[in-house]
Amino acid sequence: MSASSSLNAQSTPTAVRQAARDGLLKGPTSGLASGYVQVNLVILPESEAAGFLRFCQANPKPCPLLAVSEPGARTCHALANDLDIARDVPAYRIYRDGTATDTVADVADYWRDDLVTFALGCSFTFEHALIQSGLRVRHIDQGRNVPMYQTSVALTPAGGFSGNLVVSMRPFNAADVIRAIQITTRYPQVHGAPVHLGNPGLIGISELHAPDYGDPVSVQDDEIPVFWACGVTPQQVLIDSGVSFAITHSPGHMLVTDIPDRDLALF
Template sequence: MNIYETMAPTDLRKLISSGQISGPTAGMAKGYTQANLAILKREYAFDFLLFCQRNPKSCPLVDVSEVGSYIPTTIAKDADIRTDIPKYRIYRDGVFTEEVTDITEYWEEDMVAFLIGCSFTFETPLLEAGIPIRHIEENCNVPMYKTNIPCVKAGVFEGPTVVSMRPMSSKDAIRATQITSRFPGVHGAPIHFGDPSLIGIQDIAKPDFGDAVTIKEGEIPVFWACGVTPQAVAMQSKPSIMITHAPGCMFISDLKDEKLSVL
């Protein structure tokens, strides 16, 4: 994955749209914001935008397209959201039906694309502070879990908060809380650490999305609200069609992570 770390977002998007990259994007284009995707038809767009507004820790918006536009103009003027993500998931009436690498043939004229900030953004400053990121060390996808923390409902949209988990020492957890607090636009501070059962996670070794990672002796799991939350919400709220990125396979934008830092 190292060769992609210093590559420009626009070049990576070309490799992705041409099918040369089709897997997780963690660690790519270091310093640039990656985003989760949710595409909905216009009839659901206000409710979903309201859902994001009411659940900013899970759904921090970094861009929303105009109705019918597949170009995320604010964060990547030359991108095409239908081709520039390695893998997409199609949900029909809340049921995951297929995984594809291109959604051009699925696009409809009244669709709206929501780009949602991703915890990858704060991983760079965590690494720079000397805090190890296990799923990067183990070269796999970050583990994600459905919790028993309900999102605030908006119109037809409701469902549980999904969290991403990074194991670390207590000392690192304190520093990580400070660092991620600087990024309220990409999930912000953790929402929980320690006992997973307190937020409804029964088995930490079995994530609902992504891959399990090693939790070493003396480490605690630290949980951040995760942009996969809209996928869990889609399953429960059953819009006729919803398109998302596949877990870990994000949109790589031209936005610098530092732009999302408040301090």
């Protein structure tokens, strides 16, 4: 049995990161080290970093900042003690001039002394909270990726970055919509409360069954689609803004931190 296949919900964050570092874990991190915060990564040259920090500050729902590294540092004690940012994610994406050019297993060879790492909250944390509260999350029940959509909602331009909001969608019946809003409100650092519910056309989504990223899921007649700001937004913004060089995690292949999910609850 490989180290990767022996990883599961009970694995420690350290074990997951070590498996990624050793090249044994190459797949998505969903379901691993349950109860610990997984984060989106955006890694930019220092010349772009101050602008991106302003962009995140201006758009906290899609870009909730959990931590920012010192320039050149491959560690970040706010996330984990034994972290190697360049190797502890199962898969990375490289961007050049606004295009995602490569997906690689580590970025040690791409590392530069001026790179600044941004760790952004991820919906896995609030999905865990929804499930702990007894709600069923459709794409998890159906074994799919969450459906995600580009919207007509313009982000606040800042620091040279701009673009439109990307949202994820989870359907619930009315009583669970109310519960889901209450529960996710407690987690502003992982996208927080939804940004929209009901008619998808009002935010520029023409076809609920044809998501721009992820997989479609079924929506029953008595259910309401609920839309949250999504961590894919910053990746789309890097492309739309034509940034000269950037690294991100590959979608679904997150950095597993040592932060317990419960530490991100407001109350």
